[in-house]
Amino acid sequence: MLLGPEVIGKLRHTFHAYRKMLFSPSRRQRWLRWLTPGLLVKRWLLLSTLGVLTVGLGLMVWLKLTPVFYTVRFVGNLLNLFTQLVPSYISGPLAILIGVLLIVWGQTRTLGAVTEVLLPVSSEDNLWDAIATHRRLNRGPRIVVIGGGTGLSTLLRGLKHYSANITAVVTVADDGGSSGRLRREMGGLPPGDIRNCLAALADEEKLLTELFQYRFMTGSGLSGHSFGNLFLSAMNEITGDWEQAIAASSQVLAVRGRVLPSTLSDVSLWAELSDGRLIEGESNIARARGQIVGIGCRPAQPPALPQVLEAIEAADYIIIGPGSLYTSIIPNLLVPEIVDAIAARHVPRIYICNIMTEPGETQGFQVSDHIRAIDRACGRPLFDAVLVQKNPPSAAAIHQYRREGADYVHFDRETVLAAGRRIIIANVMTEDAHTGVVRHDPTRLAKILVRWYERIHRTW
Template identity: 40%
Template structure:
């Protein structure tokens, strides 16, 4: 969809500022729909992934894992589809190095070496890809996710944490480089985007491994707590192995608030669409368990406004959020809260 036929919506002569924080496959879906609805979108993307092509590249050349960043760039790009398809192409060769790698991941890794880090690399690539909006890595260096479990044990690394299938008590991030013991920080542009936003959206994405790794970066988390923006949480449709087994929607919000040390979530988007029995392909989506149970009383006790609707999209035996419907709710909230929170 081109700029000329997008839904044009403005707040006092400007586009609504929407910051989306997270990672994983759901983030690009929401961002693409927000772009089509004329949001001034900023994506703040996790840099703590250690799986797939991203993880292999990070192990080889010690750069921030590029997979989530690659998908977000494509979602916000105005380049022709063929060019984007090439950027997204994943090698099927049996070559020991290239097999399974996406071309875009290799380009991001190369630019990270050419520039002063992942942040400047992504800004350069955003210009090259005609990105409508902003794509900000949550930190300028690779981070490692750490978890403490309810049984008192600890593990490091996203893959290790989820594979343990234990109940997570809390998570935090450290710099992956063992020689750099300084506390991870977000660059100033990330903090400024959060402070200037009309709405800040958490998710959709894995609670402990896609959303919280960003919020555990101290100055980023502080910005989320201090901003005047409406904080919206897009609750997951399904629970996940090793993360949110047996979680209700209220459990998700409670964990977010506990990690940030105060009630931060203003509004929760909750799916009420029913997933058909035996629809989900559990072999293809092996981390997914069953639908998140609703606890509307619990959400209200946490001080949340609840927006519930059929946000469900079924595709190829997978369960996803309907990007257009979710983006419409986010845009409506941006307009509703603007006057009361900013006095404009």
């Protein structure tokens, strides 16, 4: 019995409608993205299918093929009856279409269920994006970043989009503000810089930054403390160890990479000024407003955290800075084991020079002065290249900084070249139009650093 033209027309209309729905440009592009190599999805789906077929084959062999005979005969009779009612040129494509629809429907619902569980409710990514991003970041280079303060967290905010294999080595010499109070009252490490880095590396970075940076303005004993500092201190009390507290906090915050203190020792900075004064304490050094001629710590030569040394030994790329030269960067390099580990690595090593000088630390410094200070503190050249800001800030911003005793860090090219350093010049600065504050731009900075690494590591 043949179908009439009206029925065939309806079937054709239905077929075209489903084809348009299933193979629209956006949906086709979404499905084609699953064919991208390296997702580790297609091979497991194929393996599952092969497993189902193998189980079926095993059952048939076990039952001595008896069900196969009856099943084939029944299916053959059913197909003969069906093709008598509906011509093969209609029934064949129709069965294929129904099968494809069932496959697509089942896979879509399966992926949707998995997505609902794995992805946060606020996430705008689909499962493909999440898998592809996870795979790309985990294949990223092993990067060790050494520093502290806002400079380090700014850099991490950009780098986390290129690699999940980031280790941030943070100074533990801070003794001012909320960190200093917690350090004196509870002992252990100052949590401030660790908090900033954890928030910068977190997936939900904006919300967590606001939460971690929230500072209590009232309350007896709470006033002046940030929530993040109290959180880390509480985790330290719960776990009984700062190393475990940071690791546990990283899991809670879904951090990309890890944050490690340079040492677990109770370190206190001291600085010798050109006028003969000896200043004790990190927070007092900048306030002394003198020219620093020497810097050290007590206890001298503190031991490095073993995980830091392991990260440096496995690193593909080592970045120093940006940050306050004497109170954020050099304190990490006062740990001799860290200096030795960096010096022993034959990988790209770069220093990010600050854009502006800092009163009480680097007033009057040029780029070469920053390099010289690090070399002197380490007792040897430690990095191969230096990243320098290309264009100076606006005249208004420079004027405002000069009123506060700071200035633009001038680039003395010949002296830097004479020191044997490669030079990377790029525009990595952002300037607030209202306040005139100059900072490194996390996106531009990370992009330049990754591009330079990709270009240079092939010849290393």
